[in-house]
Amino acid sequence: xxxxxxxxxxxTPFGREIFLQSLYTCKTMGKKAKVLLPGFKQYLMYFEHAxxxxxxxxxxxxxxxxxxxxARELAGQAGVDITFLEPREFTASTLPDLPIDFDIMxxxxxxxxxxxxxxxxxxxxxxxxxVRHAPFPVLxxxxxxxxxxxxxxxxxxxxxxxxxxxxxREMAGKTHMPLSLFTVLENQDEAHYRxxxxxxxxxxxxxxxxxxxxxAGGQPLREAFxxxxxxxxxxxxxxxxxxxxxxxxxxxxEQIQTILPNNLLIVGPQCVHLS
Amino acid sequence: MSNQDxxxxxxxxxxxxxxxxxxxxxxxxxxxALLVLxxxxxxxxxxxxxVLLNWLLHRGQVLQRxxxxxxxxxxxxxxxxxxxxxxxxxxxxxMGGHGVAEVIYSVTRRGGLLRRRTIFSHLVGSxxxxxxxxxxxxxxxxxxxxxxxxxxxxxxxxxSERRRVVLVCCGAASGLAAIFNAPVAxxxxxxxxxxxxxxxxxxxxVAIASVVGTEVSRLFQGxxxxxxxxxxxxxxxxxxxxxGLALLSALVAVLLARGLHWSEKFWKRxxxxxxxxxxxxxxxxxxxxxxxxxxxxxxxxxxxxxxxGNMAPGLALVLLLxxxxxxxxxxxxxxxxIGGVFAPSLVLGSLxxxxxxxxxxxxxxxxxxxxxxxxxxxxxxxxxxxxxKAPLTGVFLIVEITGGYQVLVSVLLVTTVSxxxxxxxxxxxxxxxxxxxxxxxxxxxxxxxxLLGLNLTDLLERxxxxxxxxxxxxxxxxxxxxxxxxxxxVEDTGSGRFLGLVHLDDVREYIFEPRLFDVVVVADIMESxxxxxxxxxxxxxxxxxxxxxxxxxxxxxxxxxxxxxxxKSRILDFYRRELLAEEN
Numbered sequence: 070x071x072x073x074x075x076x077x078x079x080x081t082p083f084g085r086e087i088f089l090q091s092l093y094t095c096k097t098m099g100k101k102a103k104v105l106l107p108g109f110k111q112y113l114m115y116f117e118h119a120x121x122x123x124x125x126x127x128x129x130x131x132x133x134x135x136x137x138x139x140a141r142e143l144a145g146q147a148g149v150d151i152t153f154l155e156p157r158e159f160t161a162s163t164l165p166d167l168p169i170d171f172d173i174m175x176x177x178x179x180x181x182x183x184x185x186x187x188x189x190x191x192x193x194x195x196x197x198x199x200v201r202h203a204p205f206p207v208l209x210x211x212x213x214x215x216x217x218x219x220x221x222x223x224x225x226x227x228x229x230x231x232x233x234x235x236x237x238r239e240m241a242g243k244t245h246m247p248l249s250l251f252t253v254l255e256n257q258d259e260a261h262y263r264x265x266x267x268x269x270x271x272x273x274x275x276x277x278x279x280x281x282x283x284x285a286g287g288q289p290l291r292e293a294f295x296x297x298x299x300x301x302x303x304x305x306x307x308x309x310x311x312x313x314x315x316x317x318x319x320x321x322x323e324q325i326q327t328i329l330p331n332n333l334l335i336v337g338p339q340c341v342h343l344s
Numbered sequence: 345m346s347n348q349d350x351x352x353x354x355x356x357x358x359x360x361x362x363x364x365x366x367x368x369x370x371x372x373x374x375x376x377a378l379l380v381l382x383x384x385x386x387x388x389x390x391x392x393x394x395v396l397l398n399w400l401l402h403r404g405q406v407l408q409r410x411x412x413x414x415x416x417x418x419x420x421x422x423x424x425x426x427x428x429x430x431x432x433x434x435x436x437x438x439m440g441g442h443g444v445a446e447v448i449y450s451v452t453r454r455g456g457l458l459r460r461r462t463i464f465s466h467l468v469g470s471x472x473x474x475x476x477x478x479x480x481x482x483x484x485x486x487x488x489x490x491x492x493x494x495x496x497x498x499x500x501x502x503x504s505e506r507r508r509v510v511l512v513c514c515g516a517a518s519g520l521a522a523i524f525n526a527p528v529a530x531x532x533x534x535x536x537x538x539x540x541x542x543x544x545x546x547x548x549x550v551a552i553a554s555v556v557g558t559e560v561s562r563l564f565q566g567x568x569x570x571x572x573x574x575x576x577x578x579x580x581x582x583x584x585x586x587x588g589l590a591l592l593s594a595l596v597a598v599l600l601a602r603g604l605h606w607s608e609k610f611w612k613r614x615x616x617x618x619x620x621x622x623x624x625x626x627x628x629x630x631x632x633x634x635x636x637x638x639x640x641x642x643x644x645x646x647x648x649x650x651x652x653g654n655m656a657p658g659l660a661l662v663l664l665l666x667x668x669x670x671x672x673x674x675x676x677x678x679x680x681x682i683g684g685v686f687a688p689s690l691v692l693g694s695l696x697x698x699x700x701x702x703x704x705x706x707x708x709x710x711x712x713x714x715x716x717x718x719x720x721x722x723x724x725x726x727x728x729x730x731x732x733k734a735p736l737t738g739v740f741l742i743v744e745i746t747g748g749y750q751v752l753v754s755v756l757l758v759t760t761v762s763x764x765x766x767x768x769x770x771x772x773x774x775x776x777x778x779x780x781x782x783x784x785x786x787x788x789x790x791x792x793x794x795l796l797g798l799n800l801t802d803l804l805e806r807x808x809x810x811x812x813x814x815x816x817x818x819x820x821x822x823x824x825x826x827x828x829x830x831x832x833x834v835e836d837t838g839s840g841r842f843l844g845l846v847h848l849d850d851v852r853e854y855i856f857e858p859r860l861f862d863v864v865v866v867a868d869i870m871e872s873x874x875x876x877x878x879x880x881x882x883x884x885x886x887x888x889x890x891x892x893x894x895x896x897x898x899x900x901x902x903x904x905x906x907x908x909x910x911x912k913s914r915i916l917d918f919y920r921r922e923l924l925a926e927e928n
Binding site: 119120124152168 | 437445446453455502782783799880882
């Protein structure tokens, strides 16, 4: 439902960390959480032009007897309202459908495929498909709960990064957290990005110092990224440069995920505004 | 949409950059031409997949025939089924069900969206299940595979939902047409069993895809009639006898549908893992096949025997085969085997027809009926039509696979009567029954499907004036003067919790009595337990609530908090807009 964060709960210590991150995000944004206690290993999400399969590993189905109790306890401690989602529609008897009308979704950290290497920097095809088609941004939390106190947008001037910027500005409005931009100078000079920021109506705020804008270029990304605050929520657009470039060169997004341990909010090409 | 001068842009007028906009008619032609082209491509690929599966199946059945009479035959279906489930569930990760139901669900509820993995998973699964002797048909997997191909093709070109549904149907029709060398049956099956509507928009591309699929099949397999019939002489007494056959066909169809249902329930109750289930089910089929090898596999050789007069005389064997095939099919599919019911229903139909013919000869030896093959053909159509609730599909399939239009009248009679009779016990087709059990049965283009495309939260009227239970009638009347609303939600002053509803109609008698203004409070005039809906309530259910409550608006409440009102007029307005959008 609009105004909610969707979370698939895993009743394990690692799952607890992810859930705490979801709850913190809800708390700061004034949202409620819709929690799924999975009873199946696969769920389908039907988007406008694609159906994405969420494949869960066995850890999501363990300890179901205590899952609800644990989830309620954590939510109660965090002061966040949660409700539990019971799938009502099924593509097949063992293949439930999930709704998609959420504001944000916390992505299961480990899925059945290679995205179990997410922690090593690889964003697998399932997560990529979810990001590509979802009308909501996808929150990929850090491995351990870390409250974020600011928002950093990786702004590359593309349409998708502008969308990420738009989402980040909305979040900054709701959370009252400082917002800053981070631009890696790749093929364009600073003037090019300044023009775009002027179109976005942000140049004045940047020049007044209200929004910090950091430019990085001429140094390895691993060094440049060091200046991203450790306690920032990194907001980035899914660049969507195409399969070839994604495979051969590796997207900026994957490098962000590889190098930065921060919580990451990915804004895909189909994202709409937060409610 | 207006241009820079603020004037409405018209077809052929200039756009904001001063370029010519294509006329709507030209745009339509281009879109439809593209759809036809896509239909051809889908038809080619789906037809090719169908041919490939058919070829591989026949290779696989060689092993089965070699093992006939040996103890290894008992193990073969079990091993094949286990391998199928391993590959499909663990390998492809496809937890899907019985195929055609999934296609219908996709078309009615999900705008034709199907997972790409089902292009291959059902083909591979059915190949292993059938190739090892499981009693099922390859037609449903081919339909699913073709439909998924159509959905994938639509996804690549980013077409609208309406066009995607058409491409799904193109794939399904092409697959079926190719496997039977029956283009008309492919088309009619899609419209009768899947789409349940006939529109010019969808008919042309589906027909083209079906023809293309058939031609692909003829290119590789030749233009042979699967069951070429003899020249039949049909008399009035044969037509009269058809009525009895229609009844028998209806009974067989109902038995098959219920048998499958019971078998599935039985295996679910055992709580065995999927691999154990199919293994045991396969063993049972193998055991049955050891004594009755004719019940194994898709069974088209049984049909050939029935039509060709090659079956041993007497009723007992036919009845035994009928029962054996029924049991084998229920064991295979009920335990989780992958395949369809098309082929088994044709086999059962031919056996039922043969049984009926021989019974007629026994009971009325002095009457010269048309022949065993005549009734076997009609039985095939009767059982298929009754099972799928698709009588025309049965008619045209039989006519096309036998090349015999002489039986057209008889086939029409048997299929329509058997469909009608069977609907008393099984009102829905076997596919839609599965959907109904999941609460997912909706017909295309009916109110329910269109309404399901609407989101309740998008239709909420939030500009409501809330009141509090302690509010005096005087204050309430003051609010009435300023608002156009007829419904007023009542919220608790402290917690904001929704407590009830005040409807203007219910308080009319009070608001013209000034002496009550300071005496009566809202708590006295509110309805404390009104019918409410939650944001998750599906719109068809909301419409049902409007019917039962006779209300024109209902409050939407979530976790005790009032969110807004949902009105019948607003739903109907959006429903109309949705219909218009679909037309475009």
